[in-house]
Every structure is written in structure tokens, then in C-alpha cells.
Amino acid sequence: xxxxxxxxxxxxxxxxxxxxxxxxxxxxxxxxxxxxxxxxxxxxxxxxxxxxxxxxxxxxxxxxxxxxxxxxxxxxxxxxxxxxxxxxxxxxxxxxxxxxxxxxxxxxxxxxxxxxxxxxxxxxxxxxxxxxxxxxxxxxxxxxxxxxxxxxxxxxxxxxxxxxxxxxxxxxxxxxxxxxxxxxxxxxxxxxxxxxxxxxxxxxxxxxxxxxxxxxxxxxxxxxxxxxxxxxxxxxxxxxxxxxxxxxxxxxxxxxxxxxxxxxxxxxxxxxxxxxxxxxxxxxxxxxxxxxxxxxxxxxxxxxxxxxxxxxxxxxxxxxxxxxxxxxxxxxxxxxxxxxxxxxxxxxxxxxxxxxxxxxxxxxxxxxxxxxxxxxxxxxxxxxxxxxxxxxxxxxxxxxxxxxxxxxxxxxxxxxxxxxxxxxxxxxxxxxxxxx
Numbered sequence: 001x002x003x004x005x006x007x008x009x010x011x012x013x014x015x016x017x018x019x020x021x022x023x024x025x026x027x028x029x030x031x032x033x034x035x036x037x038x039x040x041x042x043x044x045x046x047x048x049x050x051x052x053x054x055x056x057x058x059x060x061x062x063x064x065x066x067x068x069x070x071x072x073x074x075x076x077x078x079x080x081x082x083x084x085x086x087x088x089x090x091x092x093x094x095x096x097x098x099x100x101x102x103x104x105x106x107x108x109x110x111x112x113x114x115x116x117x118x119x120x121x122x123x124x125x126x127x128x129x130x131x132x133x134x135x136x137x138x139x140x141x142x143x144x145x146x147x148x149x150x151x152x153x154x155x156x157x158x159x160x161x162x163x164x165x166x167x168x169x170x171x172x173x174x175x176x177x178x179x180x181x182x183x184x185x186x187x188x189x190x191x192x193x194x195x196x197x198x199x200x201x202x203x204x205x206x207x208x209x210x211x212x213x214x215x216x217x218x219x220x221x222x223x224x225x226x227x228x229x230x231x232x233x234x235x236x237x238x239x240x241x242x243x244x245x246x247x248x249x250x251x252x253x254x255x256x257x258x259x260x261x262x263x264x265x266x267x268x269x270x271x272x273x274x275x276x277x278x279x280x281x282x283x284x285x286x287x288x289x290x291x292x293x294x295x296x297x298x299x300x301x302x303x304x305x306x307x308x309x310x311x312x313x314x315x316x317x318x319x320x321x322x323x324x325x326x327x328x329x330x331x332x333x334x335x336x337x338x339x340x341x342x343x344x345x346x347x348x349x350x351x352x353x354x355x356x357x358x359x360x361x362x363x364x365x366x367x368x369x370x371x372x373x374x375x376x377x378x379x380x381x382x383x384x385x386x387x388x389x390x391x392x393x394x395x396x397x398x399x400x401x402x403x404x405x406x407x408x409x410x411x412x413x414x415x416x417x418x419x420x421x422x423x424x425x426x427x428x429x430x431x432x433x434x435x436x
Contacts, residue, residue, distance in 0.1 A: 009150045011059035013127040020067030037134030038074035043320035051132040057295040058142035061090030068097035081300040109240030131224040138265040155230040155254035159223035162216040171219035272419035340377030387422040396432035
């Protein structure tokens, strides 16, 4: 904290730093041509819209996005979505990885990404740095986090989330004292005795209001709030990552506290988690509520027409704007922007990411004249079940796409299978009559 300034919970004194992510191998092939935060979500959004919107809704409007891997579409989306007027003082700026005369390496981890951009942050007037991930689904008012951080006189506050015993084995687990100060950190504990030792005791559960009759553990959400001077001091090293290096060491040298979050939170790190998070939005009461206008999720304004439904049967589905659905059946599915689904097709438990453009009449005529290339979208009398259809795919007539009878993981020239879900990659062409 700069000398002479008392600590206050002023969101205008917070600088938000969003990690643009690495290669996103667990989300492949959705990350084959885009960064993880640019992966489409819920028909019309991108993953990166979530942390940016949470920050804006919390009054923290000075935002940097640190990017490196396949970032072109991410840059285009951010610059087309988030624009502030000249008088607000807010901004969403991109800091792409770059080589310099003194350092030719790329980002080696989250801490290294911030370290390599300290030259930009040192000249910015702020008291706190909020570090966020670009690939999580949640709604959090960071002003509550900031208020606790100031009240507890913390140097660093880590947002944590209560998880069950089986989930704890794949996460970084924190142990806290009665004042919520973190006293221990263990990465992905597996041993039964260690898990028994790390669980929240009944008194802690009562204080946190998490009583539920089961063992609970506090998992790191990858959300950190640093005092400015503490961040600069802890980054005066060569360690690569916040979660693996900076946070475990800081517990022994700084005042590190836990902010326990108990709303909906999902780390969209795998094809399975992406698929299930999207399908949950088709339920009558989704766990994540996009209809909460007290804290809206912002995204790119596309100025598309309303969707046109030509006699379709739709049951528990999310249909985005600009779609044309003709005498088809859609159930428990998400249909992305500009999707075209033709006569007689059945789509169940699937995520259709949509298209970036409408196919012009000249192209449709060329499809017929050139030997029957499928049109952009889903053709006639095609059945799709438990699949993800990436953007700009062309699925022909009389096709069948289902994971039935396939291994949980497979690579094929036309498709991929991950976590038992079929993925048709971006821009793929599935010929008429194909069975997958």
C-alpha cells in the first residue's frame, strides 16, 4: 500500500488482471483454433465475458486481459464487446505476450505473465490487484471480497469454494483458522489420512454456514486479491505460477486469508464440464442465472434478427438470436447464434455453437452445382445426440451423430470423442448420409 494512504474498500482502487489461459489441451478440439476464454458459452457468450462482467458489475472497471495462445478471435471479441466512454475512466485492455530485447521467452505461468507486464502496472495508480481466471462460470460481487480483505487487514485474500471429498483430490485445498486466515495449502491431496486432516471441522462449517452432513474442503478458485506492494514484492522472483508457487509460499510470509464463496461456480476446464454446464442452462431452474439483470453478463452486440421458428418442436432448450429452425425437434440442447436447422432433424442433449455468418444465396447455389456440399448448419432428417457442433460446421442431410458404441476418447478425420461426447470441429464438413 502506498505510504500515507489509509486502506479503504474502494472498488475504484482495484486493477483487475484476467489470465487469458494457456493451450487449453483439456478443452481440445474447442481450443484447436481459439484460446480457452474465447470458447463460446450458452449460445451467445464467450467464457471471457464472465470475469469481465463480474468485474464491471462490482464497480471494478479497469481491466487488463493477458493473452498468449491463439488469441486473435479473443482479441476481436473483447474489442468488439467492451467499450467505455472517455469520461468513465474504465477500460478493458489486452496485453499480449511479447518478446523484448531483454527477454525472449513467452509466459511460463500465471505469475510469470503478470511479472512480464509489471512495466505497465507500475505506472498505474491502484491499491489492489484482483487476479482472475478467464475460463470459469460464476457470478460474484468482488466488493464483498474486497470488504473482507480490508477488514481483516490481509496482504492477500484467496477466494475458496467448499467441495466434497472426491472433488478435493483434484484441487488445491486450503486449511483456515477461526479467523479465516489460511494456515496450510496442499495441492491435490490423495491420501485418506491427509484428506481427513484437511476437512472442515463441524465448528468451522457452523461459522461458515456450510453444514450439510458431509465432509467439505476449501478449494482455491484461482481468484486472488493482492495489496499492490505485496504483489510487486512476491513477484520479485522467478517462480512461474500463482497457484503452485506464489500462494503456498506467501502463506508463511504474509497475512493470507480465505474468502469463502458459496454460490454457483464451475471451472470450465474439460469437455465434460463445458458440456454439462451448457446443458444445465436448458433446465427450468439453471444453477447459473443469465436472467439476473441486477448483475448482467455483457457480450458483443451483434444486431441480429430474432430467431425464426418454422413449425419446430422445442423442449427445454436455449435458442439464441438469428436462428432459423424449420420443422425440426430440439430437446435439452443449446442452439447458438445464426444456427440453421433444416426439416426433419432431431437434436437432443447437444450443444450447437452456431455460425459466424449467414451463407449467401450464391454459395448455396454453388453447393448444389459443385456436387452437393452441405449448407452451413444442420441438414434435413439428421439426428444428433450428446454432441458438440462447433461453429461454421456443415452437417449434411440424413446424418447420424452420436457417441453410442464409441470409446470415451477417439480422434477421427471428421470428429473427435472426448469424455464420451462427440465433437464436430469448427468449419468441419460432414457429407450427406454420414453415420458417426
